[in-house]
Amino acid sequence: MSVPASAVPAFDFTSRLSRRAQTMSASAIREILKVTQRPDVISFAGGLPAPELFPLEDVRRAADAVLTRYGPAALQYSTTEGHPPLREWIAARHGIPAANVQITTGSQQALDLLGKVLIDEGDTVLVEAPTYLGALQSFQPYLPTYQEIPTDDEGIDVDALEALLARTSVKVMYVIPNFQNPTGRTLSLDRRRRLVEITARHGVPVIEDDPYGQLTFTGETYPSLYELGLERAGGVEGNHVIYCSSFSKTLVPGLRDAWVQAASPVILKLITAKQGADLHTPTLNQMIITELLPILPRQVDVVKKAYGERAAFMISRLEAEFPEGVAFTRPKGGMFLWVTVPGDIDTTPLLARAVERKVAYVPGSPFFAHGGGKNTMRLSYTSATPDQIREGIHALAGTLRDALA
């Protein structure tokens, strides 16, 4: 049966949408990125892990192995909490009980479910300025009020945080301490300790989002807020930090496997929320990820070496080519760096000029809860070849020089 689309009066769904749906708009970034997907454009806009590094043959073998080992159970419904061996492996890393781990369908689901169980309309949620755009999208349906905390090269400004907590009632704080998306910055150890101390003292739960922590270029790592919270509280149930991480940036993203670790009252509500949200993360996928755990250290080495080289090369080209007055971060891990151009340049309209020169980036503004940062942009170095980096940064430098002239 084929029906003509024209001349049919549309049903008025728009007036039936929930209030929250009316606040949800297709991400600006998503629309922008569509233009940048032309094959002749060198794009530093995407945030995709480098596909040529994916352990494709290992995944093939793992899929085959788990289908043999588990048979139809690999394709059956499974428990909401997650595949027990995967939960146990995750729990063992921090010496916590597996009962404090919930598997999620990507970190994005972790953020959605945490928003669902924690945020009431109008609740104040603290975020970094800038922060991960996708977190803002996950929380938005629960209609929070955002308070932005300024950041600098050491990450979130803890003095500003302390001042704000002294005068504002805050429901929850969201922070990405390692190689932050979008800035590539890392929260310093001293600030980590103070952040954990201050938020604990004010009774403010902290959602720590850590997809990139293992991808350190220098080998240097800091304890997670979760670990500091565990140490401070003396145990899992006293820890006010909720930790989210993922296999998307270390193994593969398309299987959608991530997790949350937290105190029991949070996990118990996440289980119920997840039952209603998707019953469980796909069974086969969790089994494949579990099967790949032995190659995780090798895979992390491969990825961090490649990204480290690409970041270093991009930074060297930025140093060589970018005009005076343009600043950029020098990330020690992760997937992104952050460019700040002089204040009178707006990077959103500038993108059209860049695309004319066959290069693309993400304008920084959507990463600010209150829409600041008009003179910023995010560059990803993860999936570009040296030639693309050389050529793309040359074109972007030209775009910036024109804008500055």
Added chain:
Amino acid sequence: MSVPASAVPAFDFTSRLSRRAQTMSASAIREILKVTQRPDVISFAGGLPAPELFPLEDVRRAADAVLTRYGPAALQYSTTEGHPPLREWIAARHGIPAANVQITTGSQQALDLLGKVLIDEGDTVLVEAPTYLGALQSFQPYLPTYQEIPTDDEGIDVDALEALLARTSVKVMYVIPNFQNPTGRTLSLDRRRRLVEITARHGVPVIEDDPYGQLTFTGETYPSLYELGLERAGGVEGNHVIYCSSFSKTLVPGLRDAWVQAASPVILKLITAKQGADLHTPTLNQMIITELLPILPRQVDVVKKAYGERAAFMISRLEAEFPEGVAFTRPKGGMFLWVTVPGDIDTTPLLARAVERKVAYVPGSPFFAHGGGKNTMRLSYTSATPDQIREGIHALAGTLRDALA
């Protein structure tokens, strides 16, 4: 690092939970089902598809084939809307544009996202009495008010629906027309037409949940509400019916692949909501399902033949063994049948007696939005052998006879 759990003051997360989280309780059924998972108990309680019918080797070949054909793209992030060939195949079945199809991580996610974009706190949602427990769980976080519509052997009572719509402002209606979960009943053709007509006239969107429609034992099928809505409106955008279906009951459940088809304003909001909820349904899984589409008709034949035989045998044993005064449905498809015992027997406490006799069922009460139906139970025949059906129904009949005595 291992930390002692004892003697640590717990962080007070409970007082930080959202209001909606406070209304979300671990499903009663889930707790009940734990008791019934003892290997010595014959369980008619689960709602699991029969795993021995899964096309395990086809899945293995499909996984291998798509990893070869798509390479790393099978493991990369992909679009929120879904794998294009899968959307196109689904759209073609109803002759609608692929743009009107959204892939979801199981039907459960479809219900969650539809709740998110349609339901405001206090909105009236119409549901059948009884209805799918999981839908109640999906909608609950959006804090609706449920109005129940009575049902009989032809499905929902359309006169009662009409009377209710005449006096109540209703936001959305949720209905499972084919081989309903939990009753196994099918909405008659005449009532389908009237339901579509009445709800359209009152401007009430209808969510049609159809996971079981293909599993017809008799070959008889009715047009879906979606098809009737399409016919009535003359096109996709005028159709007030939102259709959800799934590959979980026909191919395999553990890959979590399902879909929604609806008018554009709904799909556009679902895309945004899904971006925040899990970015996209796992890439590899959608490709595997697409690769399996050629075997879908064969697989549907296998499943409906097996379930049809199991249903017929269970019904024959119920007829032979159940005491006078106990009624049950005779489903013509799907996975469940519904038992009504005399009104003074409560099937929830009775379950303990049944488990003593090594048989389990699901008490019917949780399937009622307002908790009625204490004298009902759901039985699944999908994964039981003839011996288990014979023995289990004998034990259940004994339990009922004791209760009636």
